[in-house]
Amino acid sequence: MAKNTESNVYTVLFATGMVVIVGALLAFLASSLKEKITENKRIEKQQNILYAMGVNENEPGSVTFVSKNIVGGEFSKYITKQLVITGTDAVEDENAYLIDLKKEEAAAKNTNYQRRLPLFIGNKDNIQYYIIPVRGKGLWDAIWGYVAIDNQLVVQGVYFDHAAETPGLGSNIKERFFMDDFKGEHFLDGDLFKGISVSKGNADPKNMDKTDFEVDAIAGSTITGDGLAAMLKKDLKLYLPYLKTLKQ
Amino acid sequence: MGLLSKKDLKLITDPLADNNPITIQVLGICSALAITAELKASIVMSVAVLFVMGLGNLTISLMRNIIPPKIRIIVQLIVVATLVIIVDLVLKAFAYELSKTLSVFVGLIITNCIIMGRFEAFALANGPIRSFIDGVGNALGYALILIIVGFFRELLGSGTLLGFKVLGDPIEKTGVYAFGYENNGFMLLAPMALITVGIIIWIQRSRNEALIEDN
Numbered sequence: 144m145a146k147n148t149e150s151n152v153y154t155v156l157f158a159t160g161m162v163v164i165v166g167a168l169l170a171f172l173a174s175s176l177k178e179k180i181t182e183n184k185r186i187e188k189q190q191n192i193l194y195a196m197g198v199n200e201n202e203p204g205s206v207t208f209v210s211k212n213i214v215g216g217e218f219s220k221y222i223t224k225q226l227v228i229t230g231t232d233a234v235e236d237e238n239a240y241l242i243d244l245k246k247e248e249a250a251a252k253n254t255n256y257q258r259r260l261p262l263f264i265g266n267k268d269n270i271q272y273y274i275i276p277v278r279g280k281g282l283w284d285a286i287w288g289y290v291a292i293d294n295q296l297v298v299q300g301v302y303f304d305h306a307a308e309t310p311g312l313g314s315n316i317k318e319r320f321f322m323d324d325f326k327g328e329h330f331l332d333g334d335l336f337k338g339i340s341v342s343k344g345n346a347d348p349k350n351m352d353k354t355d356f357e358v359d360a361i362a363g364s365t366i367t368g369d370g371l372a373a374m375l376k377k378d379l380k381l382y383l384p385y386l387k388t389l390k391q
Numbered sequence: 392m393g394l395l396s397k398k399d400l401k402l403i404t405d406p407l408a409d410n411n412p413i414t415i416q417v418l419g420i421c422s423a424l425a426i427t428a429e430l431k432a433s434i435v436m437s438v439a440v441l442f443v444m445g446l447g448n449l450t451i452s453l454m455r456n457i458i459p460p461k462i463r464i465i466v467q468l469i470v471v472a473t474l475v476i477i478v479d480l481v482l483k484a485f486a487y488e489l490s491k492t493l494s495v496f497v498g499l500i501i502t503n504c505i506i507m508g509r510f511e512a513f514a515l516a517n518g519p520i521r522s523f524i525d526g527v528g529n530a531l532g533y534a535l536i537l538i539i540v541g542f543f544r545e546l547l548g549s550g551t552l553l554g555f556k557v558l559g560d561p562i563e564k565t566g567v568y569a570f571g572y573e574n575n576g577f578m579l580l581a582p583m584a585l586i587t588v589g590i591i592i593w594i595q596r597s598r599n600e601a602l603i604e605d606n
Contacts, residue, residue: 148456153459154459154462157458157459158459158462165469165473169473169476169480172477172480172481173480176484180480180483183484183487186487187487204554304491306495307495309426309428310425310429310432310436310495311428311429311545312428312579314432314495348562362549363548363579
């Protein structure tokens with residue numbers, strides 16, 4: 144075949160053709176699958192929120208959400224109220240869980256903007272849970288999660304997730320052995336806000352001390368752990384004015 | 392008669408031993424260091440690369456007569472990236488849980504130099520079927536090293552295999568920990584992956600002197 148693949152004209156034509164074909168293919172796929180992907184993300188959010196307040200199908204060592212088919216029903220059963228907090232006001236909004244934390248945080252850089260803070264109130268076995276979404280930076284990319292606390296402001300459960308932490312190291316923040324350590328931890332010392340830090344040094348590996356404001360770190364994931372502690376500090380603090388009204 | 396001719400079979404067996412992409416050609420080292428702290432991550436990455444390499448090699452081989460040589464590297468990159476993105480999108484829509492596990496690996500697959508290396512060295516000059524076999528063979532060679540390294544790093548670093556505590560519980564001090572054994576946290580860090588790969592290279596070359604380069 145006497146095709147001159149060396150010529151400039153051919154090269155430019157080939158490049159143009161390839162870009163058009165690949166671009167069209169990807170755009171078509173992305174837009175036709177968009178609805179399904181958004182729906183999956185919505186379901187995942189509900190599963191994560193429920194997971195944090197202890198509604199899950201965990202077996203020892205596993206992290207298992209309530210299944211996709213029943214999550215909608217379980218969500219409306221256990222989550223009794225969804226609030227949007229702006230300043231000191233709290234209004235009910237049944238779609239508060241769809242608020243994009245990333246956009247809110249970016250918008251809040253403008254000092255005139257009143258940041259909307261979503262808060263979910265759950266009830267399981269007659270215990271009230273207040274579930275706070277958090278979002279921050281890990282080593283490579285975003286990390287986020289949900290922290291469930293009771294009306295004494297003690298952590299009762301967490302769920303963490305990440306976009307791209309190192310597999311086997313930082314990615315372990317979404318494993319049971321790490322998340323379970325947060326149960327029972329305090330982040331307030333009397334009225335003083337302390338946060339929960341992720342500490343190296345093997346000071347309390349069994350995590351017996353619940354009022355030391357720290358959990359045991361994961362080996363080999365210092366920056367992810369520090370990022371996670373910073374995230375908790377930054378976002379839990381935002382809710383403090385509202386949370387303090389609960390304790391009285 | 393077997394399914395594969397002797398020559399084709401060599402395309403699979405060579406990369407497993409004497410022409411291993413990691414230990415002999417020293418390609419794909421970056422991902423071998425990054426994700427081998429756990430056996431599970433090694434296996435997931437291996438399967439993903441197997442899939443992309445096979446299909447990528449096949450696609451490039453089918454296009455080999457029409458790719459302009461001046462921009463061939465860019466074309467190869469586009470092919471890999473497109474394949475990976477399509478898989479990622481489809482998984483996100485139909486197997487969301489699986490896509491969550493794989494999402495971390497997407498970037499690592501696109502930049503894996505074994506894939507580009509095989510496109511350049513093999514798929515551009517050979518027919519589609521042989522290219523596909525070559526892709527699978529090299530991915531298996533890559534997988535072998537990844538799994539060996541992952542095995543030792545997880546065992547010595549965390550005392551577990553695929554998450555199971557095979558050596559006992561380090562906190563409750565059961566199993567070997569009762570005798571004062573400690574996990575070696577250093578195994579979890581990238582330098583030890585490099586040293587582990589180095590040890591494999593050493594063993595391999597001491598067993599087969601033909602692999603040692605003249606200086």
